[in-house]
Amino acid sequence: MTSTAARTSPASPDDTYVLLHTTGRIGHITLNRPQALNALTHPMVRRIDEALTAWEHDPAVETVVISGAGERGLCAGGDIRAIHEDARTGGRASADFWRDEYRLNARIARYPKPYVALMDGIVMGGGVGISAHGSVRIVTERSRIAMPETGIGFVPDVGGTYLLALAPGELGTHLALTGAPVGAADALLCGLADHHVPSAALGALVADxxxxxxRDALARHVRPAPPGVLAGRREWIDACYAADTVEEIVRRLLGHGSPEAKEAAETLLAKSPTSLKVTLAALRRARHLGPLERVLDQEYRISCAALTGPDLVEGIRAQVVDKDRAPRWRPATLAEVTDADVQRFFAPLGELPELGLAGPEPTPEVAW
Known part of the structure; x- marks a missing residue:
């Protein structure tokens, strides 16, 4: 049966990138851009939101399921080639995209019906935003989940700093700064997923x-996840990443003695120094900001600020456009990134409208 959302959505070439249908009691969203690993475009975000609107008020739809077409994964993130061109030319299309994307992330987190995300294969960046905020998050033995933004001169967004700030100990700091991908067991440990289902059983799960x-469908298919690695690394991760600065984190990692800790330090030293410092500040702030909406408001400021800096353009050029894997960061070292450089990312947007998901910021009390 074709869903109400599919019938009423305006026709456009981008409609084929998000397929909508209802079967039995579910509304099924399929990201259908496998040639780009289902990377999200602005029209795709709008179409998902339209489907959620239609199904929220459709009594025949009791559960929403989201999955990705192709064999590689759910979603590799946003369309960073488009973001690169926008940042390079000083445009505003990315800010408009993020505004709708972050609102969609918040909506998913508050959706009144079960929202089942099939996080099979690669799930990165924006793919985390449309899955890990859902109420039922399924990983498989093929799952590779990451927020790799520091490697392209950006900062974890789509509520990523909110999710990673809630991870046990300093696991979220490690994942946010290094951009390291995690498998099923580690995603469960970090609170990025709820259940493990073997990849081969996903079709049967959707049918059920x-x-x-x-709950009854899950009971038929949930299985223990294959072993992860992060639980055995908690000692050095918690000790090293508890430091107040990125410089001190790197110093502790290098001095720890564990080969994995040294490898993490070397990974950090290859990332954008500005992105690392802004990411650490964003995570620390997220722990005290409160609800997801307030963290998304903060991330929107950070993302818009990144559009006007040099590292986002350079990072995408090096990793995706030219693929020389040799970004020239500015500033080039952690020591050169000042507190003022970091604070710029958290400043009010001025002429650009704020995201405003959490409402107006409270007015500070004045002592008379």
């Missing part, structure tokens, strides 16, 4: 979700 309540 069409006929059964979510």
């Amino acid at each position: 979700l069409a006929e059964l309540p979510v």
Whole structure:
């Protein structure tokens, strides 16, 4: 059966990138851009939101399922080639995209019906935003979940700093700064997922979700995840990443003695120094900001500020456009990134409208 959302969405060439249908009691969203690993465009974000609007008020749809077409994964993130061109030319299309994308992330987190995300294969950046905020997050033995933004001169967004700030100990700091991908068990440990289902069983799970309540369908297919690695590394991760500065984190990692800690330090030293410092500040702030909406408001400021800096353009050039893997960061070292450089990313946007998901900021009390 074709869903109400599919029938009423305006026709456009981008409609084929998001397929919508209903089967039994589920509304199924399929990201259908496998040639780009289902990377999100602005029209794709709008179409997902339209589907959620239609199905929220459709009593025949009891559960929403989101998955990705192709064999490689759910979603590799946003369309960073488009972001590169926008940042390079001083445009505003990326800010408009992020505004709708972050609102969609917040909506998913508050959606009143079960939202089941099939996080099979690669799930990165914006792919985390459309899955890890859902109420039922399924990983498989093929899952590779990451927020790799520091490697392209950017900062974890789509609520990523909110999710990683909630991870046990300093695991989230490690993942945010290094951009390291995690498998099923580590995603469960970090609170990025809820259940492990073997990849081969996902089709049967979806078929059961069409006929059964979510809990009953899950009971048929959830299995223990293959072993992860992060639990055995908690000692050095918690000790090293608890430092107040990126410089001190790197110093502790290099001095720890563990080969994995040294490898993490070397990974950090290859990332954008500005992105590392802004990411650490964003994570620390996220721990105290409160609800997701307030963290998304902060991330929107950071993302818009990144558009006007040199590292986002350079990072995407080096990793995606020219693929020389030799970015020339500015500033080039952690020591050259000042506190003022970092604070610029958290400043009010001025002429550009704020995201405003959490409402107006409270007025400071005045002592008379």
